Amino acid sequence: MEEIKIKEPTRVKEIKKDVTILFAGDSGDGIQLTGSQFTNTTALFGNDISTFPNFPAEIRAPQGTIAGVSGFQLNFGSVEIFTPGDKCDVLVAMNAAALKANLDKLKIGRTIIANTSGFDKKNLKLAGYLDMENPLENNSLGKYRVIEIDVTKLTREALKDSDLGVKEKDRSKNMFVLGFLYWMYNREMQPTENFIRKKFQGRQDLIDANIAVLRAGYNYGDTSETFTTRFEVKPAPLPKGVYRNIAGNQALALGLLAAAKKADMPLFYGSYPITPASDILHELSKHKNMGVRSFQAEDEIAAVTSAIGASFGGNLGVTASSGPGIALKGEALGLAMILELPLVVVNVQRGGPSTGLPTKTEQADLLQALYGRNGEAPIPVLAASSPRDCFYTAFEAVRIALEHMTPVFLLSDGYIGNGSEPWKFPLSRDLGSIHPPKIEQKGEGEFQPYARDEKFVRRWAIPGTLGLEHRIGGLEKQDLTGNVSYDPKNHEKMVGLRAAKVEKIADFIPLQTVDSGPDEGKVCILGWGSTYGAIRTAVKTLTEEGMEVSHIHLRHLFPFPKNLGELLKNFTHVLVPELNNGQLVKLIRSEYLIDAKSITKIQGMPFSSSEIRDAVMPYLAS
Amino acid sequence: MNTEAPTYTPKDFATDQEVRWCPGCGDYSILKQVQSVLPDAGFPKEKIVFISGIGCSSRFPYYMDTYGMHGIHGRAPAIAAGLKIANPDLSVWVITGDGDSLSIGGNHLIHALRRNFDINILLFNNEIYGLTKGQYSPTSPEGKVTKSTPMGSVDHPFNPLALARGAGGTFIARALDRDPKHLRVVLNEANRHKGTSLVEIYQNCNVFNDGAFEVFTDKATKAETTIFVEDGQPLVFGENDSKGIVLDGAQPRVVNLENGEASKNDLWVHDSSNRFKAATLLRCFDAPDAAAGCLPRPFGVIFKEDKTCYEDLLHGQIQTAIDTKGPGDLDALLRGENTWEIV
Numbered sequence: 001m002e003e004i005k006i007k008e009p010t011r012v013k014e015i016k017k018d019v020t021i022l023f024a025g026d027s028g029d030g031i032q033l034t035g036s037q038f039t040n041t042t043a044l045f046g047n048d049i050s051t052f053p054n055f056p057a058e059i060r061a062p063q064g065t066i067a068g069v070s071g072f073q074l075n076f077g078s079v080e081i082f083t084p085g086d087k088c089d090v091l092v093a094m095n096a097a098a099l100k101a102n103l104d105k106l107k108i109g110r111t112i113i114a115n116t117s118g119f120d121k122k123n124l125k126l127a128g129y130l131d132m133e134n135p136l137e138n139n140s141l142g143k144y145r146v147i148e149i150d151v152t153k154l155t156r157e158a159l160k161d162s163d164l165g166v167k168e169k170d171r172s173k174n175m176f177v178l179g180f181l182y183w184m185y186n187r188e189m190q191p192t193e194n195f196i197r198k199k200f201q202g203r204q205d206l207i208d209a210n211i212a213v214l215r216a217g218y219n220y221g222d223t224s225e226t227f228t229t230r231f232e233v234k235p236a237p238l239p240k241g242v243y244r245n246i247a248g249n250q251a252l253a254l255g256l257l258a259a260a261k262k263a264d265m266p267l268f269y270g271s272y273p274i275t276p277a278s279d280i281l282h283e284l285s286k287h288k289n290m291g292v293r294s295f296q297a298e299d300e301i302a303a304v305t306s307a308i309g310a311s312f313g314g315n316l317g318v319t320a321s322s323g324p325g326i327a328l329k330g331e332a333l334g335l336a337m338i339l340e341l342p343l344v345v346v347n348v349q350r351g352g353p354s355t356g357l358p359t360k361t362e363q364a365d366l367l368q369a370l371y372g373r374n375g376e377a378p379i380p381v382l383a384a385s386s387p388r389d390c391f392y393t394a395f396e397a398v399r400i401a402l403e404h405m406t407p408v409f410l411l412s413d414g415y416i417g418n419g420s421e422p423w424k425f426p427l428s429r430d431l432g433s434i435h436p437p438k439i440e441q442k443g444e445g446e447f448q449p450y451a452r453d454e455k456f457v458r459r460w461a462i463p464g465t466l467g468l469e470h471r472i473g474g475l476e477k478q479d480l481t482g483n484v485s486y487d488p489k490n491h492e493k494m495v496g497l498r499a500a501k502v503e504k505i506a507d508f509i510p511l512q513t514v515d516s517g518p519d520e521g522k523v524c525i526l527g528w529g530s531t532y533g534a535i536r537t538a539v540k541t542l543t544e545e546g547m548e549v550s551h552i553h554l555r556h557l558f559p560f561p562k563n564l565g566e567l568l569k570n571f572t573h574v575l576v577p578e579l580n581n582g583q584l585v586k587l588i589r590s591e592y593l594i595d596a597k598s599i600t601k602i603q604g605m606p607f608s609s610s611e612i613r614d615a616v617m618p619y620l621a622s
Numbered sequence: 623m624n625t626e627a628p629t630y631t632p633k634d635f636a637t638d639q640e641v642r643w644c645p646g647c648g649d650y651s652i653l654k655q656v657q658s659v660l661p662d663a664g665f666p667k668e669k670i671v672f673i674s675g676i677g678c679s680s681r682f683p684y685y686m687d688t689y690g691m692h693g694i695h696g697r698a699p700a701i702a703a704g705l706k707i708a709n710p711d712l713s714v715w716v717i718t719g720d721g722d723s724l725s726i727g728g729n730h731l732i733h734a735l736r737r738n739f740d741i742n743i744l745l746f747n748n749e750i751y752g753l754t755k756g757q758y759s760p761t762s763p764e765g766k767v768t769k770s771t772p773m774g775s776v777d778h779p780f781n782p783l784a785l786a787r788g789a790g791g792t793f794i795a796r797a798l799d800r801d802p803k804h805l806r807v808v809l810n811e812a813n814r815h816k817g818t819s820l821v822e823i824y825q826n827c828n829v830f831n832d833g834a835f836e837v838f839t840d841k842a843t844k845a846e847t848t849i850f851v852e853d854g855q856p857l858v859f860g861e862n863d864s865k866g867i868v869l870d871g872a873q874p875r876v877v878n879l880e881n882g883e884a885s886k887n888d889l890w891v892h893d894s895s896n897r898f899k900a901a902t903l904l905r906c907f908d909a910p911d912a913a914a915g916c917l918p919r920p921f922g923v924i925f926k927e928d929k930t931c932y933e934d935l936l937h938g939q940i941q942t943a944i945d946t947k948g949p950g951d952l953d954a955l956l957r958g959e960n961t962w963e964i965v
Contacts, residue, residue, distance in 0.1 A: 009710070024721060040960060043960075043962070044960060044962045045962075046962060046964060104677055136919045184760075187810065191960070198832060210815055235964070238964050239964070240964055241963070241964060241965070242957075242961050242963050242965060243961060243962055243964060244957065244961045244962075245960065246959045254955060254956060256954065257952070257955065258949075258952055258955075261950075261952050267709060268706070268708055270703060270704060273771075278707075285639075287950060287955065288939055288940045288942075288943035288944075289940070289943035289946075289947040289948065289949060289950045290949075290950030291940060291944075291946045291950065292940075292953075293707050293708070293936060293940070295703070295704070295707060295936075297703075297733075298730065298733040299698065299729055301697060301700065301730075302697070302700035302703070302729070302730055302733065304696040305700040305704065306692065306700045306701065306703045306704030306707070307704055308693075309673070309700070309701035309702060309703060309704030309705035309706075309708070310704035310705065310707060311704075311708075311710040312691055312701070312704075312705055313704065313705040313706075313707075313708030313709045313712070314709065315707075315708040316709060331695075332694060332697065335693065335694050339691075350774050367806065370684065376638065381849060394923055416659075419929050425956045425957060425958075427675060427953060427956075427958065428952040428953050428956065462704070463666055463668070463669070463671050463712055464668055464669055464688035464709060464711065464712060465669045466666070466713055467668070468668070469667055469668055469688070469689050470689065470690075471637070471683050471686075471690040471691070471692065471693060472691055472692070473683070473684070473690075473693070474676075475693025475695065476696055483639060483684075484639075507845075536783070557806070
């Protein structure tokens with residue numbers, strides 16, 4: 001292979017604290033791959049980073065149209081990064097539709113990198129530009145710096161000696177853009193070249209082509225006279241340690257695996273494919289050597305009921321889905337609850353109701369998790385706040401399920417499920433151990449499957465254990481024996497016991513702390529789930545602007561940490577931003593009788609930090 | 623099978639719970655036959671699990687002194703699937719009814735059959751919804767007058783065993799609550815079969831659908847309406863074994879053995895391993911009150927074949943993964959493939 005020489009840059013080098021890039025193109029253009037490659041390389045370089053893939057629900061929506069635009073936004077910096085960025089510094093537009101759909105996300109005065117061959121008459125028409133007027137030519141982009149590159153032509157040029165067909169050649173044009181950006185931001189190409197060699201193993205022609213185009217893109221930046229500025233984003237001063245990059249769904253899968261291992265229980269994962277939760281199934285299916293029993297069930301109901309069967313059989317039963325699938329599991333969750341078997345139910349939330357916005361994000365299933373069952377059926381609810389937090393929250397969900405013999409809801413969403421960030425991963429020995437209340441041997445007297453310990457938790461007698469044969473079921477059961485009982489007083493007692501068991505979990509979870517800001521004051525922003533990054537960034541900005549504001553972020557949504565009410569009463573205003581129509585705020589108001597205020601957004605997109613900042617400002621001023 | 627299973631009597635499998643089916647219900651007989659075959663089934667009690675859905679039959683686990691779960695409507699095969707994957711050593715029995723397994727739980731039934739878990743599914747077919755007090759079911763005959771079909775049902779009923787075979791079932795049998803001896807034979811064979819055994823049991827609901835299967839059990843008619851198949855034996859039925867079935871090409875035909883039309887040597891000999899013959903037998907589903915000359919309804923083990931079981935293949939893959947990649951190392955997994963250090 002030809003050796004490449006990289007000339008010492010002689011041009012201006014501008015130092016940046018953080019940069020947001022948005023890659024946009026057709027959903028078949030390889031945008032997600034380009035974005036994730038830039039992410040990995042940048043993470044390896046030592047920047048803090050946060051990403052947000054944003055793609056259409058259709059696999060290949062009509063080419064060249066706005067509906068078919070796929071995006072990958074990433075924010076990296078030499079400072080701590082909590083969100084994929086509000087607006088971007090660089091917009092890579094592979095075609096006219098990509099520009100049209102995303103121009104409002106670009107900061108004024110910043111850079112557009114446009115693939116000119118994606119702005120021909122056909123593309124302009126498909127993107128809906130009036131009279132097929134080319135925005136690259138009519139001065140309408142005067143507020144921005146536009147770098148025009150005929151990526152298609154240059155890619156073909158770079159591959160003129162390759163035997164690949166034109167279609168296959170064109171498929172590597174995303175590598176040209178990636179190479180160019182590597183030049184622009186002083187990144188090494190080695191990690192991506194390694195990736196290409198692995199991905200196309202056995203197809204030397206494709207390996208050669210992709211690497212050639214990647215290098216051509218880099219060299220184009222280096223040799224072309226047009227570009228005078230390169231940017232430097234120094235590594236971030238993150239805490240010392242070894243890091244990896246992790247996406248939320250992957251972190252969640254690892255959290256389940258780690259917890260199963262620490263509990264010394266086989267993990268059974270019953271699931272039916274659904275966006276955006278399927279990646280958890282894919283990840284777990286890869287780790288059969290960890291003993292995972294992954295089961296792609298015939299439907300959502302079989303996914304959860306098989307997990308209940310597995311839990312009955314002494315495995316850690318887990319199922320996952322998104323809103324519509326969770327709705328289908330509702331009856332089975334009531335069963336798991338009344339059986340008092342461990343079960344983890346993951347909801348990677350998406351835009352609803354019904355099929356809604358499958359590839360977009362939302363937090364509108366909180367009340368479904370809390371109340372979406374018939375009868376009095378309390379189930380603990382936890383929510384992860386960032387891609388890496390999916391690991392720790394999954395671990396905690398498993399701990400509660402196993403140690404308290406209950407189904408547990410674990411809420412994530414499309415935003416953090418698909419997004420990624422650096423993770424200073426833990427060592428397995430530093431993770432806590434988990435102790436399920438298994439009973440291995442028959443004791444004195446008749447075995448009572450619904451006798452309870454001081455936490456109101458029953459013991460787990462697993463089929464195969466001699467002398468502990470017993471029957472459980474969805475009918476109301478007599479206290480202690482578990483035999484069917486229609487006795488009115490017994491029913492009330494059992495409803496109370498099951499509720500008390502779940503309430504008691506509050507004694508076994510950490511007290512709530514304030515994430516940033518003082519413990520008392522005028523304004524507290526109370527968040528849960530994936531809004532963490534946007535709130536954290538808004539609080540940081542406000543603090544820098546001289547305002548005093550606090551941020552409390554909940555992992556435990558039911559039961560709440562015991563001190564939450566006291567903590568919230570230390571503030572004049574409690575503001576609750578949520579990607580829904582105001583759900584946590586209802587719980588807070590009814591639980592603590594405080595006048596919490598709602599900040600909502602229901603656009604299938606995460607909050608930007610400036611939206612939070614702007615919504616909070618009036619309360620700080622008043 | 624575990625050869626060290628202790629010696630049990632049927633009484634060892636009865637719980638202290640009062641059995642609450644209606645007096646005269648066919649379920650009593652089935653419960654008794656199941657309790658009768660389990661002592662010789664080769665499993666210690668603690669390794670036997672009964673899983674059910676919802677319906678009259680689904681109360682069954684409460685009356686079996688084994689492990690058991692009374693689940694939710696239609697989902698017993700899926701619960702059993704998870705249980706069997708969790709612990710393949712268990713002897714798992716699914717108790718279900720025609721509404722539970724063919725209506726609300728139809729999907730789970732066909733997928734359990736297709737995957738061939740090593741479980742036994744006993745489908746109590748009474749052609750009615752009993753627990754909800756008498757609505758027609760997916761096996762009720764056309765025209766059936768019930769509370770929900772006062773002018774008669776306009777549904778075409780399922781042929782449950784043909785459906786099971788269509789789903790890839792590897793053990794397909796039919797029995798009757800009123801023929802306990804034959805039921806025990808079939809249950810024993812179902813227990814011995816490695817794979818999903820589906821046993822459809824005609825069960826009389828004496829409150830809401832009394833006599834639905836009388837034509838197969840009544841002394842006056844049963845000789846003409848039923849045929850009990852046994853491997854290696856010719857298909858003979860009728861009063862004094864006066865009739866038989868021959869195959870004209872692929873077409874079964876009733877012949878008279880007394881008037882010289884045919885002899886026993888001419889008859890179709892039952893072979894439960896022959897899937898084409900089994901398909902034909904499964905199609906012998908004529909309404910019993912049709913004109914004389916209709917084919918009798920077959921009982922017994924109609925089809926069985928050896929096929930790999932889902933749980934064995936799944937655990938085989940886990941073992942292969944461990945053999946090739948080594949047992950999972952959690953720290954290596956958490957670390958992933960690309961790391962960097964901040965010093």
